[in-house]
Structure formats: C-alpha cells, structure tokens
Amino acid sequence: MKTFPTSDPAIPSPEPGILPLELIGAGLIRDGKRVLKDLNCRIEDGAGGQIADRPAKTFIIGPNGAGKTLFLKLCHGLIQPDEGEVRWHGPAANDGARIKQRQAMVFQRPVLLRRTAWENINFVLKIRGVARAERADRCADLLQQTGLGRHASTQARALSFGEQQRLALARALALDPEILFLDEPTASLDPASAHLVEDLIDQAVASGMKIVMSSHDLGQAKRLADEVIFIHRGRIKERAAAPTFCNRPENDLARDFLEGKLLWWRRRSVYEDGEEQCC
Amino acid sequence: MEAFLDAFAAALGLIASGDRDLIRIILLSLKVSLSAVCIAALIGIPLGGLIALSRFPGRQALIVMFNALMGLPPVVVGLMVYVVLSRSGPFGVLNLLFTPTAMIIAQVILVLPIIVSLTRQTLHSLWLEYRETLQSVAATPAQCLAAVLWDGRFMLITAVLVGFGRAIAEVGAVMIVGGNIDNVTRVMTTAIALEASKGDLALALGLGFILLMISMALNIIAHGLTAFGEPESRS
Numbered sequence: 001m002k003t004f005p006t007s008d009p010a011i012p013s014p015e016p017g018i019l020p021l022e023l024i025g026a027g028l029i030r031d032g033k034r035v036l037k038d039l040n041c042r043i044e045d046g047a048g049g050q051i052a053d054r055p056a057k058t059f060i061i062g063p064n065g066a067g068k069t070l071f072l073k074l075c076h077g078l079i080q081p082d083e084g085e086v087r088w089h090g091p092a093a094n095d096g097a098r099i100k101q102r103q104a105m106v107f108q109r110p111v112l113l114r115r116t117a118w119e120n121i122n123f124v125l126k127i128r129g130v131a132r133a134e135r136a137d138r139c140a141d142l143l144q145q146t147g148l149g150r151h152a153s154t155q156a157r158a159l160s161f162g163e164q165q166r167l168a169l170a171r172a173l174a175l176d177p178e179i180l181f182l183d184e185p186t187a188s189l190d191p192a193s194a195h196l197v198e199d200l201i202d203q204a205v206a207s208g209m210k211i212v213m214s215s216h217d218l219g220q221a222k223r224l225a226d227e228v229i230f231i232h233r234g235r236i237k238e239r240a241a242a243p244t245f246c247n248r249p250e251n252d253l254a255r256d257f258l259e260g261k262l263l264w265w266r267r268r269s270v271y272e273d274g275e276e277q278c279c
Numbered sequence: 280m281e282a283f284l285d286a287f288a289a290a291l292g293l294i295a296s297g298d299r300d301l302i303r304i305i306l307l308s309l310k311v312s313l314s315a316v317c318i319a320a321l322i323g324i325p326l327g328g329l330i331a332l333s334r335f336p337g338r339q340a341l342i343v344m345f346n347a348l349m350g351l352p353p354v355v356v357g358l359m360v361y362v363v364l365s366r367s368g369p370f371g372v373l374n375l376l377f378t379p380t381a382m383i384i385a386q387v388i389l390v391l392p393i394i395v396s397l398t399r400q401t402l403h404s405l406w407l408e409y410r411e412t413l414q415s416v417a418a419t420p421a422q423c424l425a426a427v428l429w430d431g432r433f434m435l436i437t438a439v440l441v442g443f444g445r446a447i448a449e450v451g452a453v454m455i456v457g458g459n460i461d462n463v464t465r466v467m468t469t470a471i472a473l474e475a476s477k478g479d480l481a482l483a484l485g486l487g488f489i490l491l492m493i494s495m496a497l498n499i500i501a502h503g504l505t506a507f508g509e510p511e512s513r514s
Contacts, residue, residue, distance in 0.1 A: 078415065100417035105415045107411065111412040114430040127417070127422055171416075
C-alpha cells in the first residue's frame with residue numbers, strides 16, 4: 001500500500017513547485033473593518049522535515065476570532081487581499097492553474113459531496129484527470145490509510161463527524177498537494193481520531209508536503225509544530241520555532257495566551273474590533 | 280348516502296373492468312401532463328441552474344418574478360393562451376386551439392415557474408455549501424455545475440414531481456384551451472367537472488379516485504427521494 005509519494009529532499013521533485021509563498025503587507029477588509037492587517041511573512045517549502053531551518057509544519061495559533069481561518073483562506077486563494085498581495089515564488093509561480101492544483105485545504109467543518117466516501121475521493125481525482133484504473137487504487141489506499149476502508153460505500157454524510165473529517169483529509173491528500181492548509185482539523189474530534197489525523201499529517205510531511213495548520217490546541221502545537229505564527233486581532237504578533245514560542249514567547253499577548261490569561265476584552269474578534277475602522 | 284355508495288361501487292367497477300372511456304381519458308391526461316412537464320424541465324432546470332450559480336443584472340428581479348409566477352391562476356393562463364391561439368390572435372394560423380398541443384402549452388406555462396424556482400433554490404443552497412470546497416480543489420465552472428446538478432438530482436426530481444402534480448391536477452387552463460372535447464381533449468380533471476355537473480358520479484368518482492392515487496404516489500416518491508438524498512449522520 002502506497003499513498004503518499006516518498007520524497008528525498010536531495011532529489012528534486014519532477015514537477016515544478018509553487019513554494020515559497022509570500023504575504024506582502026496583505027490585508028483584508030470586511031464591512032469597513034480591517035480584519036487582517038499588514039501581514040508579512042514568507043512560507044518556505046518544508047523539505048519533508050529534513051532540513052533544520054525549513055519548518056515542514058507551520059502552526060497558525062491564536063484565540064477564537066483572531067483571523068486564523070481568514071489567514072488560511074487568503075493564503076489558499078479562496079479570498080483575495082484588499083491590501084498588499086499574496087505571491088508565490090516557486091518555478092511554477094507564473095502558472096495560475098498550477099498554483100491552484102498544487103495546494104489543498106481541509107476546512108474546520110468538512111463539506112462532503114452527497115456521495116459515498118469512495119466517490120468523494122474519486123471526484124477530486126477525476127477533476128485532476130487521473131486515469132480510472134489508478135483512481136480506484138488510490139481511493140482504496142487512501143480510505144484504508146485513513147481508517148475508512150470499511151466505509152467506502154457509505155454515504156459520506158452518514159459518517160460520524162470524526163470520520164467525515166478524516167474523509168475530508170483523505171480527499172485533500174488525494175490531490176497530492178505541495179502545500180496543505182488545515183483549518184483546525186482536529187477540533188471536535190475525540191483523542192483517538194485526533195491522534196489518527198496527527199499521524200496522517202506526519203505521513204504527509206514525510207512525503208514532502210508542507211503543512212500550514214491553524215489550531216488553538218497548545219498541546220497539539222507542542223507535539224506537532226515546527227514553527228508557530230501567533231495571530232491576534234488580524235495581525236501577526238510573533239513568529240518563532242515551536243519550542244521557542246512555547247517556552248519563551250517574546251510577545252506579551254502570546255505569553256498571556258499560553259498562560260490562558262488572554263482576557264475577553266483583549267481577545268475581541270476581528271469582526272468586533274471597532275478601533276481598526278477603515279475607509 | 281346510499282346514492283353515494285352506489286356511485287362509489289360503480290366507480291370501482293369501472294376501474295376494475297378497465298372501462299375504455301376511462302382508460303382513454305387517463306392516457307390523454309398522462310400524455311398532456313408528462314409532455315408539459317418534460318418540456319418545462321428541459322427549459323426550467325438549466326434556467327434555474329443559471330440563475331442559481333451566476334450573477335447578472337436583473338437576476339433578483341427574475342427570481343422574484345418566477346417566485347410570483349408559481350401562484351399563477353390556471354384560469355388566467357388558459358385565457359391568455361386562448362387569446363394568443365384564437366383565430367384573431369397572433370398564433371391563430373397554427374390552428375392549435377382545442378388541441379392537446381394547446382393544453383400542453385398552457386401547462387408548460389403553469390409548471391415552468393415551479394421548476395425554475397425550486398431548481399434555483401435547491402442549486403443555490405448546494406452551491407453556497409459546496410463553493411469553497413469546489414474552488415479549493417480547482418474545479419472548473421463546468422465541473423462545479425455538473426457536481427451541483429448531480430448531487431441535487433433527487434431534489435430536482437422532487438421539483439419535477441411537484442410540477443407534474445400541478446399539471447395533472449389542473450382544470451381551469453385545459454378546460455379553456457382544450458374545450459373538453461370527447462375523444463380529443465377530454466382529460467381527467469375536465470371529465471370530472473363535466474360528469475359531476477351531469478350527475479354521473481360513477482365516472483367522476485372513478486377518475487377522482489385515480490387522480491388521488493397518482494397524487495399520493497407522487498408524494499410517496501418525493502418523500503422517498505428526499506430521504507434517500509439526505510442520510511442522517513451517525514453523530
């Protein structure tokens with residue numbers, strides 16, 4: 001059984017990549033308010049977690065309403081910045097279609113097609129033009145790998161929430177993306193399901209995938225993250241290697257967040273922030 | 280009460296014996312209504328899909344118009360089609376008045392807004408739900424439309440069944456444009472109206488019984504399709 005392509009950072013990928021990704025002064029305005037502000041960061045290829053200064057798993061951490069989901073959607077291209085720009089720098093960065101095809105995203109609430117689990121994965125493979133025979137093999141492998149082998153012919157919406165989330169992850173992995181955006185994929189999952197998802201993430205990283213994942217689960221960040229970007233009220237407040245962030249955060253808000261002391265009046269949602277009126 | 284029971288027994292006798300008049304009227308009703316619904320579905324489903332998934336000037340006005348037309352009075356539709364197809368009307372030369380074709384045209388006008396509105400509503404809800412996921416996997420607009428149509432197929436069939444229910448049970452428009460001519464344009468609803476006015480309750484009740492069964496069968500199919508298309512999550 002082989003689902004994730006094995007990769008050696010020393011061997012260049014045969015397909016031209018799109019990473020690094022760079023946000024240059026990117027901002028987002030909703031209802032006259034800046035909900036994301038002056039985002040500047042560069043996200044490098046993870047190199048399969050083999051190179052020390054190339055984090056393979058970047059965690060976006062912050063309280064509820066900080067703008068983590070919007071940040072991911074902005075990076076993924078689902079929403080366009082109202083200020084600044086989102087730019088890809090890889091060899092395939094000038095190919096718009098390729099940029100879309102080399103990334104995938106799993107949403108916090110899995111949206112599955114009204115089809116069986118098998119058909120949900122088959123659908124994305126078909127979109128990518130994978131041959132019918134190969135599609136069958138890959139669907140079976142991915143379902144097996146995500147622990148859904150016996151649910152292949154079950155309607156996706158009849159699965160439990162945890163199974164639906166795993167299916168959404170399997171569907172994203174089927175696209176074999178260069179960068180995978182995960183929006184709190186283990187929120188609302190029981191520990192066993194969360195553990196399985198974390199294992200799948202590690203396997204994806206080992207195959208050379210770059211992971212950018214939002215979470216407010218600090219334990220998970222400590223276990224999984226290579227680096228952390230801390231967002232508060234739509235701004236990047238701190239970016240550091242995971243151990244540094246977890247043990248010695250420089251930013252006061254990050255320290256308060258880690259200590260569970262980020263009070264409600266300092267944690268206002270990006271949508272409730274009246275001080276950052278725009279226009 | 281006795282007269283009613285006698286009429287009811289006679290109606291069941293007509294159904295059981297496969298009375299030729301009864302069968303002819305039923306077949307013409309099905310031919311007219313199925314034709315009208317097929318034509319309305321061929322126009323209405325793509326039109327509803329277009330309104331649901333695209334943005335263009337006048338879209339909201341179109342939505343309001345089709346929603347309003349769902350309650351179009353059949354008699355008014357019959358009258359309009361009558362005027363247009365009458366000898367002095369713009370399409371009088373086609374000699375379509377008092378033919379099954381005129382009845383089909385009237386029923387298409389009645390059913391089309393129902394299919395367009397229900398299709399738009401169904402596909403719009405699905406599109407809102409699927410949009411980000413489909414965009415995320417880089418599906419083309421054609422692939423998005425195909426996915427939404429396929430996944431909404433049970434609800435679309437339900438919309439078509441609702442349209443068929445409206446067509447088969449309609450009396451005002453087909454009476455005006457068809458004329459209720461024996462062997463030519465007499466359908467179940469117009470025959471019921473005529474036989475009831477003549478006092479021949481047996482045939483009227485027999486036809487009414489079959490109309491009720493068709494209506495119940497449609498509801499059962501629609502309910503089954505909706506339940507099949509929306510399985511419940513285990514948690």
